[in-house]
Amino acid sequence: MSKIKKVVITGWTHGNELTWVFLIKKFLKHPELVKKNSYSTQLLHVNPEATRKNSRYVDQDMNRSFTKENLNDIDSKFYEINRVKEVYKELNIGKNIEEEFIIDMHTTTANMWVTIIITNANKLNLQVLSYIQSKIKDVKIIHWRGEKESGTILSCYKYGFVIEAGPIAQWVYQDSTINETEEIIKHSLDYIEKFNDKKEIESNDIEIYKIIRAVDYPRDKEWNISWCIHQDFQDKNFEILKKWDKIFKTIDDDEIVYEEEDLYPIFINETSYYEKWVAFFLTQKEIIN
Amino acid sequence: MSKIKKVVITGWTHGNELTWVFLIKKFLKHPELVKKNSYSTQLLHVNPEATRKNSRYVDQDMNRSFTKENLNDIDSKFYEINRVKEVYKELNIGKNIEEEFIIDMHTTTANMWVTIIITNANKLNLQVLSYIQSKIKDVKIIHWRGEKESGTILSCYKYGFVIEAGPIAQWVYQDSTINETEEIIKHSLDYIEKFNDKKEIESNDIEIYKIIRAVDYPRDKEWNISWCIHQDFQDKNFEILKKWDKIFKTIDDDEIVYEEEDLYPIFINETSYYEKWVAFFLTQKEIIN
Numbered sequence: 001m002s003k004i005k006k007v008v009i010t011g012w013t014h015g016n017e018l019t020w021v022f023l024i025k026k027f028l029k030h031p032e033l034v035k036k037n038s039y040s041t042q043l044l045h046v047n048p049e050a051t052r053k054n055s056r057y058v059d060q061d062m063n064r065s066f067t068k069e070n071l072n073d074i075d076s077k078f079y080e081i082n083r084v085k086e087v088y089k090e091l092n093i094g095k096n097i098e099e100e101f102i103i104d105m106h107t108t109t110a111n112m113w114v115t116i117i118i119t120n121a122n123k124l125n126l127q128v129l130s131y132i133q134s135k136i137k138d139v140k141i142i143h144w145r146g147e148k149e150s151g152t153i154l155s156c157y158k159y160g161f162v163i164e165a166g167p168i169a170q171w172v173y174q175d176s177t178i179n180e181t182e183e184i185i186k187h188s189l190d191y192i193e194k195f196n197d198k199k200e201i202e203s204n205d206i207e208i209y210k211i212i213r214a215v216d217y218p219r220d221k222e223w224n225i226s227w228c229i230h231q232d233f234q235d236k237n238f239e240i241l242k243k244w245d246k247i248f249k250t251i252d253d254d255e256i257v258y259e260e261e262d263l264y265p266i267f268i269n270e271t272s273y274y275e276k277w278v279a280f281f282l283t284q285k286e287i288i289n
Numbered sequence: 290m291s292k293i294k295k296v297v298i299t300g301w302t303h304g305n306e307l308t309w310v311f312l313i314k315k316f317l318k319h320p321e322l323v324k325k326n327s328y329s330t331q332l333l334h335v336n337p338e339a340t341r342k343n344s345r346y347v348d349q350d351m352n353r354s355f356t357k358e359n360l361n362d363i364d365s366k367f368y369e370i371n372r373v374k375e376v377y378k379e380l381n382i383g384k385n386i387e388e389e390f391i392i393d394m395h396t397t398t399a400n401m402w403v404t405i406i407i408t409n410a411n412k413l414n415l416q417v418l419s420y421i422q423s424k425i426k427d428v429k430i431i432h433w434r435g436e437k438e439s440g441t442i443l444s445c446y447k448y449g450f451v452i453e454a455g456p457i458a459q460w461v462y463q464d465s466t467i468n469e470t471e472e473i474i475k476h477s478l479d480y481i482e483k484f485n486d487k488k489e490i491e492s493n494d495i496e497i498y499k500i501i502r503a504v505d506y507p508r509d510k511e512w513n514i515s516w517c518i519h520q521d522f523q524d525k526n527f528e529i530l531k532k533w534d535k536i537f538k539t540i541d542d543d544e545i546v547y548e549e550e551d552l553y554p555i556f557i558n559e560t561s562y563y564e565k566w567v568a569f570f571l572t573q574k575e576i577i578n
């Protein structure tokens with residue numbers, strides 16, 4: 001890899017995450033905000049049908065649909081499976097993997113402020129993240145390993161990341177979240193331009209939260225959630241979870257405690273993970289040079 | 290009116306407000322939490338089909354459907370219009386208006402903590418509210434006048450109120466919001482029991498926010514929202530809004546200011562009001578003895 005030739009900025013993969021709507025209008029009206037000399041920028045609205053239907057997705061989660069299996073499924077009746085093939089063509093995915101960088105915009109209801117997710121801890125990704133953290137101190141970074149076959153759009157790329165901005169309710173425009181997302185995009189685009197121009201930029205150590213495993217809500221016999229996140233645990237993303245800390249509360253007002261090793265929880269009580277059997281993820285903190 | 294004979298507790302009027310789900314399970318398992326000696330308690334799940342479809346509503350807002358017109362519409366294909374007739378029967382609405390009290394549970398994405406809405410400032414309602422405020426200091430009260438023909442379930446009753454608990458994202462179980470809602474219900478049921486038993490309870494002055502008018506988002510030619518609530522204004526419910534305070538921001542980063550008389554904003558950026566052409570409501574504060 002010598003140069004990045006295209007940066008892809010994707011959003012509205014989930015029809016109920018509106019931050020992208022505001023930013024895409026802004027970028028289309030003010031293209032100078034995302035245009036650089038050394039590479040092209042492509043903006044893409046990933047799930048337009050979900051948007052029209054005012055729902056998160058039509059038939060299945062778009063951001064779990066980018067798999068080889070779906071790409072080869074020529075007879076599917078599922079909107080997202082067919083949309084994957086279109087997106088592959090529109091973005092020319094996989095043809096120039098060494099020369100492309102993706103920024104995929106999302107939001108979360110979990111209290112995580114602005115978080116970046118990478119699935120590949122390669123040098124360029126880490127350099128971009130180090131640069132972003134030098135500009136915006138409190139941005140947290142999550143490394144979601146083994147996600148190559150996860151079906152996210154990010155899994156189709158070598159370079160790039162997901163922005164998870166929050167906390168924000170679904171179907172809401174929130175000025176602060178829009179601004180924070182825009183700032184991450186700005187610094188990323190700036191860094192890639194400097195990288196292409198071979199400008200030397202000092203890299204600092206970066207702190208990364210590596211996902212170890214997911215923890216589900218206790219469920220009743222019909223698999224409905226019947227216990228909720230304990231209020232002492234709600235919003236405590238990135239704060240160390242220790243043995244005997246309360247994590248769930250039942251309808252009998254009983255409290256369920258954590259009984260395992262010290263780890264850092266993330267995505268606590270994210271509503272879109274209810275259907276994915278996830279109450280929160282546990283991570284390990286690592287420092288990478 | 291001498292006695293309240295039945296208290297109706299309704300929830301899940303909107304399929305994406307889950308607080309009720311947790312509480313209904315709790316009340317069904319622990320009926321002593323809502324049972325009193327001097328009156329009966331009836332729990333009702335208002336929009337089960339929206340719940341099954343995992344959406345806010347099926348064809349139209351259930352909480353704008355309780356109108357005489359809908360009640361007389363015998364050929365409607367709209368689920369909510371037909372459901373109104375069932376709810377009328379199940380609750381026996383309108384037959385014993387002097388002897389019934391309703392508590393209708395809702396949640397909001399706006400930063401209003403626990404808020405109570407009344408449409409009728411009669412003596413019993415004000416007494417209950419005064420009692421609740423003596424137990425939970427920071428509960429705010431909103432008076433929504435002229436809502437008799439609004440189609441809310443509350444508009445079918447003389448006595449009772451709506452709980453709007455938040456801020457909470459839609460489709461989320463949140464322990465604190467569940468607890469706050471449960472506490473309001475508990476104190477209301479306690480007060481009504483004391484009232485029926487003719488126990489003397491001292492009433493204090495109460496502060497009420499009377500809705501004056503709604504303010505919509507600026508819209509583009511296709512009526513889409515193209516400006517968002519300014520981040521200096523977001524979350525500032527119940528804080529006085531003064532001339533020249535910033536209220537909106539455009540995609541050009543222009544700021545729109547407020548230019549009218551001092552009033553108190555509520556429901557700022559509530560997502561379910563986007564489709565109702567409401568960015569926020571303006572209220573006047575009044576003290577009632």
